[in-house]
Amino acid sequence: MDFDLTEEQRLLKDSIDRVIGDAYGDFEQRRRHQAGPHGYSEALWARYAELGLLMLPFDEADGGLGGGPVETMLVMEAIGRGLAVEPFLSTAVLGGGFLRLGGSAAQREALIPAVAEGSLTLAFAQLEAQSRYDLHDVATAARRDGGGFVLDGRKGAVLHGGSAGRLIVSARTAGGRRDREGITLFLLDPATPGVTRRGSATQDGQRAAEITLDGVRLGAEDVLGEVDHGLPLMEQVVDIALAALCAEAVGAMDALRDLTVDYLKTRQQFGVAIGSFQALQHRAADMLVSGEQARSMALYAAMMAEAPDPAERRAAVAAAKAQVNRAARHVGQEAVQLQGGIAMTLEYKAGHYFKRLTVLENQFGDTEHHLRAVAAADRLVEAE
Structure with missing residues (x-):
């Protein structure tokens, strides 16, 4: 290959x-x-x-x-x-x-x-207070009204939702809150009456918004995909996004490792650069190994992100995200330990990379969530 x-x-x-x-x-x-x-x-x-x-x-x-x-x-x-x-x-x-x-x-x-x-710009309004990482856990309701729909509900932590020109909203048109069927996606203009947005900064320097839908009327032309069958589309697009997040984490780990190595070469203790201490060299080498393992899995995720078999795609992307999550935590924590207090100051990049890696680790599923997905697909991954 x-x-x-x-x-x-x-x-x-x-x-x-x-x-x-x-x-x-x-x-x-x-x-x-x-x-x-x-x-x-x-x-x-x-x-x-x-x-x-x-x-x-x-x-x-x-x-x-x-x-x-x-x-x-x-x-x-x-x-x-x-x-x-x-x-x-x-x-x-x-x-x-x-x-x-x-x-x-x-x-x-x-x-x-x-x-x-x-x-x-666009934003995906999916997360709800109770849903955690389950895309099928949807309480926002979309009831039929003539030829259209009326939406009621709340969405949280919508990335760049405060400034987006269109929102892609998941809502339940049939079934119970955790049913896999009965979910429909809508293209929503935030200027539509009944839509309220409250934007705020996130811990990693991004922007997100809380979205409230109160009697929002939409037409049949605003449906994205098939009525009642929006979950497979959501899962496919989120798998593509997970591959992208793996790649972003690899880029952040590369930069954070380089920043740490530069610090080890510059910071002096007992009259010599601390990078000359063998124990710290070993830890820097371990950061490199973690980053390269993550790079391999990110490439694997990119290759499998649009695989035609949903089960095969899900298992591959979940395995990649689990490994990248582990690497991100290891590299982030080691960088903070090796650079000491300066790594946690707001004026220095290292702490901001650590924050971003921590958010990436949890976006669309933490390590345990993706390990469960791999296990459900009969792929063996040993959990720590």
């Missing part, structure tokens, strides 16, 4: 690495981006659009570039290295995945050009 990048993929990697490096090379630049009205730099988001990054996931027939999970992986690794805060995951990966795989011709025609040019 050939793991080398194609010429086009190398050009993409060079371009996004250069853009993210220029925009986030100075840590103070990240603070300025976060200070924007939406929590990110709109000028940099426009630069993403100019490079064609927002067109990556869409088919050429819809005006996209026909990129796949490997191209997404390259972008997400760069985002992880730079601790970038732009809504690429929520818009291009999650939102783009829903439009590409479940959108009608009319929905794709209306929304994809706006996404590609950077004028429209």
